[in-house]
Structure formats: structure tokens, C-alpha cells
Amino acid sequence: MLGTISGIFTPILPAITGAAMLKTLLIILTMTHVLSKETQTYAILNFVSDAAFYFLPVMLAFSAASKFKMNSMMAVSLGGVLLHPNFIAMVEAKDPVYFMGLPVSLVSYGSSVIPIILVVWVASYVERFADRFTPKSVRFFMKPLITLLVMAPVALVLIAPLGNIVGSYVAVGINFLNNHLEWVLPLIFGIFGPVFIMMGMHYAVTIPIVIQSITTYGFDMIGAGFLVANIAQGAAAFAVARQVKNDPDFKVLANSSAFTALLGVTEPALYGVNLKLKKPFYAVLIAGGIGGLFVGLMGVKRMALAPTGLLTLPVFADPNHMMNIVYAIIGACISFVLSYVLTTILLKRSTMNL
Numbered sequence: 001m002l003g004t005i006s007g008i009f010t011p012i013l014p015a016i017t018g019a020a021m022l023k024t025l026l027i028i029l030t031m032t033h034v035l036s037k038e039t040q041t042y043a044i045l046n047f048v049s050d051a052a053f054y055f056l057p058v059m060l061a062f063s064a065a066s067k068f069k070m071n072s073m074m075a076v077s078l079g080g081v082l083l084h085p086n087f088i089a090m091v092e093a094k095d096p097v098y099f100m101g102l103p104v105s106l107v108s109y110g111s112s113v114i115p116i117i118l119v120v121w122v123a124s125y126v127e128r129f130a131d132r133f134t135p136k137s138v139r140f141f142m143k144p145l146i147t148l149l150v151m152a153p154v155a156l157v158l159i160a161p162l163g164n165i166v167g168s169y170v171a172v173g174i175n176f177l178n179n180h181l182e183w184v185l186p187l188i189f190g191i192f193g194p195v196f197i198m199m200g201m202h203y204a205v206t207i208p209i210v211i212q213s214i215t216t217y218g219f220d221m222i223g224a225g226f227l228v229a230n231i232a233q234g235a236a237a238f239a240v241a242r243q244v245k246n247d248p249d250f251k252v253l254a255n256s257s258a259f260t261a262l263l264g265v266t267e268p269a270l271y272g273v274n275l276k277l278k279k280p281f282y283a284v285l286i287a288g289g290i291g292g293l294f295v296g297l298m299g300v301k302r303m304a305l306a307p308t309g310l311l312t313l314p315v316f317a318d319p320n321h322m323m324n325i326v327y328a329i330i331g332a333c334i335s336f337v338l339s340y341v342l343t344t345i346l347l348k349r350s351t352m353n354l
Contacts, residue, residue, distance in 0.1 A: 005198060008067050008117065009271035012052075012059045017257065017272065019052035020265040027263060031311050053267075057082050057109055057116040064117050068124035074147055075120045081152050082109040082116060082160060099153045105161035114199045115160035122159060123151040175209060182221045183296035189225025190292015190335070191285050194233065194270055210305055223302025223315070224328060228291030229284070230308055231332045232339035234261030236280040236287075237269040239343035243354045264309025283342035291335030298327040 009016075026045055029035035035042050052059070061079030065072040081087070090097050090106060097104040109115055130146040131139065177184050189196070189206075196206065206222055213220035237258035244251040250273075257268035274280040301324055306312045310332075318324035347354065 004067060005117070005271075005275065008060060008063045010276065011063045011066070012056075013253070013268060013272045015052040015059060016056075017253075017260075017268040019049050020260045020268050021256070022049040023265050024260045024263045027307065027309075027311055054110045055083065056111050056113065060113065060116050061120055064120040065124075068121050070120060070124035070127050071144070071147075074127065074144055075123065077148065078119055078123055078151055078155060079116050081155060082112075082119075087156075099157055102153075102157045104156045107161055109160060112160075115155075115162070118159050118162065119151065119155045122154070123147060126150050183299065185221040186225035186228070186296035186300065187289060187292040189222050190228045190232075190295070191289035193226050193229030193288060194266070194274075194281070194284060197266060197270060198275075210302075214303075214305060219301035219303050219318070220305075221296070221301060223305075223308050224295040224300040224331065225288075225292045227302075227308040227316075227328060228295060228331050228335035229288040230261055230264055230266050231310075232284045232287040232291065232335040233266040233269045233274060234258045235336040235339035236284045236343040237261060237273045239283075239340045240273050240277060240280055240347065240354075243344065243347045245354055247354070262310050264307035264312060277347070279346040280343045283339050283346055286342055287335050287339035290338055291331045294334055295327060295331035298323075298331070300324055300328045300331060 026049060030037055058076055058079035061075040062072050065075035091108050127147045130143040134142040210220045210222055237254045241251050241254035254273045257272055261269040274284055301318060302315050303318055304315045306315045316325040316328040
């Protein structure tokens with residue numbers, strides 16, 4: 001599964017890396033007060049940096065089509081179905097929608113990952129079925145018609161909402177932990193933060209809960225878990241860059257993606273480096289878990305909603321508990337060192353030709 005996801009993401013790395021670097025630049029410019037968030041320049045650069053992530057389903061559809069041996073333009077059209085403005089309007093209106101009596105889940109699929117991969121995977125079989133059983137004389141138009149006619153409603157009614165259903169149950173569990181076992185959340189997200197990102201659930205599931213927690217309690221515990229997970233991601237990519245000998249382009253990618261991960265944008269390091277080699281990804285999960293356990297036991301709280309990285313460490317400054325940010329920094333250091341060391345050990349013991 002990891003190999004499949006990594007293979008699907010590799011072709012789109014330039015797009016998400018460029019977007020991630022622009023996001024990083026915006027963080028730096030706003031943190032140093034060079035650029036204000038109130039300006040139109042910031043607004044334009046902000047949506048430019050968001051575009052690659054928002055239209056991720058379309059790019060993933062194109063890439064997944066190659067992996068699953070499907071016509072790429074048909075896959076792209078299915079990705080477009082999930083992001084069509086008319087469907088988005090239905091989602092925002094929140095009025096019940098039915099297709100031939102079947103309920104359509106009103107879910108926003110922007111920036112999602114798993115739904116479109118599942119859709120293209122299933123669609124590849126439908127396309128092959130249509131190719132096999134339609135006469136040659138009408139195959140040119142019948143095959144895409146059958147594929148689109150079958151898969152578009154199946155995607156909206158059944159396949160794509162699966163990720164949202166899983167996310168809903170996960171959200172219930174997170175809410176329970178947030179109310180009863182706060183220290184467990186940093187541990188969970190220290191370990192599984194990258195998995196949430198892989199599934200595209202880090203926005204849809206966690207952001208509403210974080211906002212509710214900050215509004216109700218004045219802090220949230222999930223941010224501390226994401227902090228150590230992000231730092232572990234960057235450290236592992238740095239360790240990979242140090243081990244690379246025969247591929248200068250990959251070394252540059254590892255170094256640059258490691259830098260953006262430390263600033264809170266982990267997708268390039270996750271998909272382009274650590275997940276691709278697998279062992280660094282395992283090191284990230286272990287180091288993030290240990291770092292998450294530490295910040296959880298120390299009760300590290302994020303006081304404001306912001307990406308979690310080195311430049312945004314001030315969001316852990318608690319005026320009522322001065323050690324909060326200190327423990328956050330210590331947790332980040334633990335995560336960095338462990339991830340770097342574990343990645344180095346695992347790669348040296350492997351037979352990979354780096």
C-alpha cells in the first residue's frame with residue numbers, strides 16, 4: 001500500500017513541493033512582518049499556494065490512472081466530478097441530494113487523497129469491463145460513456161464518502177479523548193499524524209475539533225502531536241539526504257523537503273522521500289510517538305490555531321504556564337534526534353543503493 005501511494009505521488013511532487021515552498025515563504029514573510037495578511041498580495045499568493053493542494057484529487061487521478069492502467073483523461077474527469085462548482089454549491093447549501101433515490105454524501109473533497117485513489121482504482125476495472133464487452137464499432141464512445149455513467153454516481157454515493165465516514169468515527173473518538181484523556185492525543189497524532197495527512201483527513205477531521213477545543217478551553221492538545229510528527233518528518237528527510245551518494249537530484253529534494261517539514265509543511269518530505277523509501281517513514285512514526293508521549297505527559301498545549309513548525313513555536317507560549325513552550329521545544333528536539341538516528345541506522349542496515 002505504501003509503495004502504491006508513493007508511486008502515485010511521485011509524479012506530482014514538483015507541484016506540491018512548489019506550493020509547499022510558497023506556503024513556507026508566506027509563513028516567513030508574515031512572521032517577520034514583511035507582508036501583512038490583510039493585503040491583496042498576500043491573498044493572491046495564499047490561494048496560489050493552496051491551488052495544488054485543493055486540486056490534489058485531480059492531479060492524483062491523473063497519476064493513479066497510470067498506476068492502475070486506466071485512461072488518464074477519464075480519471076481526471078472523475079477527479080473533476082468531486083470538485084465541480086455545482087457539487088460544491090450543493091455541499092455548501094446542505095440540502096439533501098439524491099441520485100435515483102440514493103443519498104449523495106455532501107462532502108468537500110478538496111485536498112482529499114484516499115477518495116480519488118479508491119475511485120480510480122475501481123474505475124479501472126469498470127473501464128476494462130466496458131472495453132471487453134462493448135463491440136469494436138461503438139467502443140470509442142461506449143467505453144467512456146459506461147465508465148463515466150457508472151463511476152460518477154458510484155463515486156459520489158458510495159466510494160468517495162467512505163473516507164468521510166471513517167473520518168466521522170475518528171472525530172468522535174478524538175472528541176472523547178479531548179474531553180477525558182488529553183495526554184493521549186499528542187501521542188496518537190505524534191504517531192499517526194503522517195497517516196492523517198496521507199488520508200487527507202488532517203483538515204476535515206482535526207481542524208473543526210481544534211477550533212472547538214480552542215474556543216471552549218482556550219487551547220488544544222492535537223497541535224503538540226503534529227509538532228513532533230512534523231519535526232520527525234524533517235529530521236528523517238535530512239538523514240536521507242546525508243546518506244544519498246549516487247543521486248544528486250534526490251539529495252536536493254530530501255534537503256529542501258526536510259527544511260519545509262521543519263517549518264510545518266510536510267507533504268514533500270512525506271511523499272517524495274520518507275514514504276518512498278519506507279524505512280524513514282517507520283522511523284518518523286516511532287520518533288513521533290515517543291516525542292508525542294513526552295509532550296502529552298507534560299501537558300503541552302497549543303494556544304492558537306497555526307501550522308506547527310519551528311517558526312510557529314510561539315503558539316505554544318502559555319502566559320499561565322511558562323514551561324509549556326519549553327516542553328514543546330524539548331519534545332521537538334527528542335523527535336528530531338530520534339528520527340534522525342533511527343533513519344540513519346535503518347538505512348545503513350538496508351541494502352538500498354543510496
